Amino acid sequence: MTYAIELEDVHVSLGGSHVLQGVSFRVPTGGVTALLGRNGVGKTTTLRAIMGLAPHTGTVRVLAHDTRGLAVHRVARLGVGYVPEDRDVFAGLTVAENLRLAERVEVPAYDDAFALFPDLADRLRQRAGSLSGGQQQMLAIARVLLNRWPLLVVDEPSKGLAPKLVGEVADALSRVATTSTVLLVEQNLAVVRRLAERVVVLDHGRVVHQGPVGDLDDADLARQLLGVAAAP
Amino acid sequence: MTTFLSLTFAGLALGAVYFLAASGLSLIYGLMDILNFAHGMFMTLGAYAGWDLATHLPATTPSVLTFAVEVVAAIAGGALVALLTEVVFIRPLYGKPLSQVLVTIGLDLAVVALLLGGFGANSLSLPVPLWFLEATHAGSVLLPNADFIALAAGVVVLVVLEWFLRRTRFGIVIRAGVENREMVSALGVDVGRAFTLVFVIGGAMAGLAGLLYTAVFTGDLLSPLQGDGLLIFAFIVVVIGGLGSIRGSAVAAVVVGLLQDYANYYGGQHAGFSEIGNLSTVLLLALVLEVRPRGLFGRAT
Numbered sequence: 001m002t003y004a005i006e007l008e009d010v011h012v013s014l015g016g017s018h019v020l021q022g023v024s025f026r027v028p029t030g031g032v033t034a035l036l037g038r039n040g041v042g043k044t045t046t047l048r049a050i051m052g053l054a055p056h057t058g059t060v061r062v063l064a065h066d067t068r069g070l071a072v073h074r075v076a077r078l079g080v081g082y083v084p085e086d087r088d089v090f091a092g093l094t095v096a097e098n099l100r101l102a103e104r105v106e107v108p109a110y111d112d113a114f115a116l117f118p119d120l121a122d123r124l125r126q127r128a129g130s131l132s133g134g135q136q137q138m139l140a141i142a143r144v145l146l147n148r149w150p151l152l153v154v155d156e157p158s159k160g161l162a163p164k165l166v167g168e169v170a171d172a173l174s175r176v177a178t179t180s181t182v183l184l185v186e187q188n189l190a191v192v193r194r195l196a197e198r199v200v201v202l203d204h205g206r207v208v209h210q211g212p213v214g215d216l217d218d219a220d221l222a223r224q225l226l227g228v229a230a231a232p
Numbered sequence: 233m234t235t236f237l238s239l240t241f242a243g244l245a246l247g248a249v250y251f252l253a254a255s256g257l258s259l260i261y262g263l264m265d266i267l268n269f270a271h272g273m274f275m276t277l278g279a280y281a282g283w284d285l286a287t288h289l290p291a292t293t294p295s296v297l298t299f300a301v302e303v304v305a306a307i308a309g310g311a312l313v314a315l316l317t318e319v320v321f322i323r324p325l326y327g328k329p330l331s332q333v334l335v336t337i338g339l340d341l342a343v344v345a346l347l348l349g350g351f352g353a354n355s356l357s358l359p360v361p362l363w364f365l366e367a368t369h370a371g372s373v374l375l376p377n378a379d380f381i382a383l384a385a386g387v388v389v390l391v392v393l394e395w396f397l398r399r400t401r402f403g404i405v406i407r408a409g410v411e412n413r414e415m416v417s418a419l420g421v422d423v424g425r426a427f428t429l430v431f432v433i434g435g436a437m438a439g440l441a442g443l444l445y446t447a448v449f450t451g452d453l454l455s456p457l458q459g460d461g462l463l464i465f466a467f468i469v470v471v472i473g474g475l476g477s478i479r480g481s482a483v484a485a486v487v488v489g490l491l492q493d494y495a496n497y498y499g500g501q502h503a504g505f506s507e508i509g510n511l512s513t514v515l516l517l518a519l520v521l522e523v524r525p526r527g528l529f530g531r532a533t
Contacts, residue, residue, distance in 0.1 A: 051418055076420035088415040090408040097404050102419045143419065 002029045003061075004151045004181040005050060010058035012045050019045045020056065021205035029150075032173070032182040032195045034213065037202035038227050043185045044085050046202065047153050050183070051075055051082050063151060077104065078151075081144025085155040085185075087136045091129025095120055095139060098128050102143040113142035116172045134165035141172060151181045158188045170194055189216065189226075201225045237373045239493050245379035245448060247489025248386025252441035253462050254469035254481045255393060256314075256434020262410040262476020263430050265329060270317050270336035271438055271466065273343045274310045276459030278439020279358070279446045280347065281309025283454055286359045294359035302358065302443055310439020311432045318431035323424075340460065347456035356454040358446050378448040385444055389437060390482050396433075397478060406430055410476040441466075468513055472520045474530025483528055488513050 005027035012020040019042045027033045035043050048054035052067055052075040060067045063078050076082065090098050099113070099120075114121040117138040123131065128139060137157055144152055157173065158166040170191050173182060177195065186192050192199065193213060201209040209215070209225055216222045257271045282302035289298060321339065325331045364378045397403035405426045409416045417423050438459075445462055446454055469488050473480030496509035520527060 053414060053418065071422075071424075072414070072417035073420050073422050076418055082418045084415065084418070088412055090411045090415070092411055093404065093408055097408075100401065101404050101408050101416070101421065104420045147420075 002064075003027060004029045004063060005183060006059070006061040007046070007050070008059040010046070010049055010056050010060060012042070012049055012054050012056045014045065014054070019205055020049065022058070023049075023202070023205065023207055024058075025200045025207050025210055027181065027183050027200075028198070029181050031197045032177045032184055033198045033200060034192045034196035035183060035185045035200050035202065036192065036226060041202045042205045043202055044155055047082070047084075047155050047183070047185060050153060051080065079147075079149040081147065081149045081152045081180075083140045083144055083152065083154040083157060085159065087133075087140040089128040089131070089136045089139050089143075092127065094125050094127055095131070096124040098139055099124075099143060099146060102146050104147045108146040109148050110146065112148070113145045116145070116175060117142050134161050134168070137161060137165070137169055138172070141169070141176075145176065149180065151183070152176060153183050155185045156187060157184075158186060158191055166191060189222075192216070234372050235497070238375070239497050240490065241373070241375050241379055241383075243490035243493035244486060245376075245382040245489070246493060247486035248382045249441050249445050249448065249462075250465050250469050250489055251386050251482050251485035252389055252437050252444065253466035254473070254485055255389070255478050256430075256437045257463075257466050258470040258473065258476055258478065258481045259406065259410070259430050260434050261470065263406055263413065264322075264427050266322065266332050266336075267329075268336050268434075269333065269463070270321075270339045271434065272459035272461075272463035273340045274314050274317075274435045274438035274459070275442030275445070275462055276347065276456060277313050277343065277442070278306040278310035278435075279442035279454055279458065280351075280356075281439065282306035282443045282446075283356055283358050294361050296361055296363070298359055299361055299364070299447070302447075303440065306439040306443035307436045308439070310442070311436040314431045314435020314438070315428065317435075318428050322431070323427075344456045344460065351454075351456065353457070354453045354455050358443075358452045358454055360447050360452055364447060376448075382444050382448045385440060386482075386485075389440070390478070393433075393437075393478055402426065402429060465513065468517045470527075472517060472527055474527030477527070477529035480527055480529030488516065491516060 003026045008024050010020055010023045023046055035046060037043050045054050049056040050060055050062060052070055052072045062075060062080055065078050067075050119135060120138055120142055128136060131139065141157065154173065157169050161169065166188060174195055176182065184196060193216065196213045199211060199213050199215065200207060203225070253275060257268060260266055260268050282305045285305035286298055286302045289301060317339065321335050322332055325335060367374045367376045397407055405416060405421055409423055409426055413423055441462065442459055445458060446452060450458060465488065469481055469484045472488065473484030491512050492509040495512040499505045499508035
């Protein structure tokens, strides 16, 4: 089995707080792996460490490359698309400029992006800051689809979205996952159940469980790991 | 009315030079979070580069060509000094804002001291065409020709800069970097190259500002301290316009230039009010900081 992401004993300290305390897990190539856990356990920090955005110790390998010493843009150019927690679209730029900024290949796959999010094609000249939250999320995902990169790291794509939009975003990620490996941080367990094959659970900066998504069917285990009941 | 129109024209010309001085400063702070106190040095060295090259031309009466050579030398000199400053001094200190501030202040002080030691204060005269010292009649209003040059330079740079920032990929990278540098990197863009480019653009405009300031406002006399004097107003313009906003810098520069000219003329005639122009500018800054701390066109934080 090959792995798209491998973390070994990763530690991150932020502002005197030891956020990640030796995180180790591997994300197999293909499909969706969900990174779960209660609020504040270090999920976003783990994704930021993978991208090189959070200074860390330990080993991070992305698409078989050790990222030690690599600048953030070099990590991305290994073939990683990053969709951050708060979308982080560039509000003052138009939709077209946001997309153009993300182009890293000779022939960007605009057709793929617009097939998933046709709404964006009609709003190319609109400032991203004036888009709705759902449209901004679509833009943030479309931005990383242009390069057909083999790995996507997606942080809480359903956060703050209306239920209908959550379904649309999940549909899009489901289709993307047929061609790319996806590491997904997501609080909405219905979305996790629908998309993910595997789950990795963090607690207090450590991995406390890894296994198939079916493990969440055990209500006691789900409550113990996540503090919530995982409705079937 | 004639006086008012003359003052307005002079104020616009002053605003144009302030814009040239401020726009690079604004971009550098907006993109890189660097308070670049060496910007005054870029302006001063740009003007000295123009003077130096002009003195190496065959000795004739200064012509438009002489001035064109000075402009090119000032732009190239400012850009080169900015490039060296970024690569040698700023780049090793990314993530250390206090060290960056200190090193830029130190550079500025060192260069001023070297120039004072080498050339003295106000001892050099920039060769400018005779046309510069004349004025054009527009009806009953007398408009100094030099002001036309400053105004034209400001407008041309504004148009070119706006085109560059809106139409080119590097421009989009810079605008995006001003908003969220980290996310630009996460999209695979080498922001470091954009940093260097912004410094070079800022240095080029500063060099031009330094030369025009000498040619238009100092009676052609070069001073090692002129860049620092201009830098204070450039900072004021940047804060009023909004950090990182070129349009904001343009609007604020015009407002500050006009305000300074009007206040100096109408207020400065009274005893004890000779510095009313500078005072009014600082009061405007205080007002903007009180009412709209992010400046006229600054992004919300």
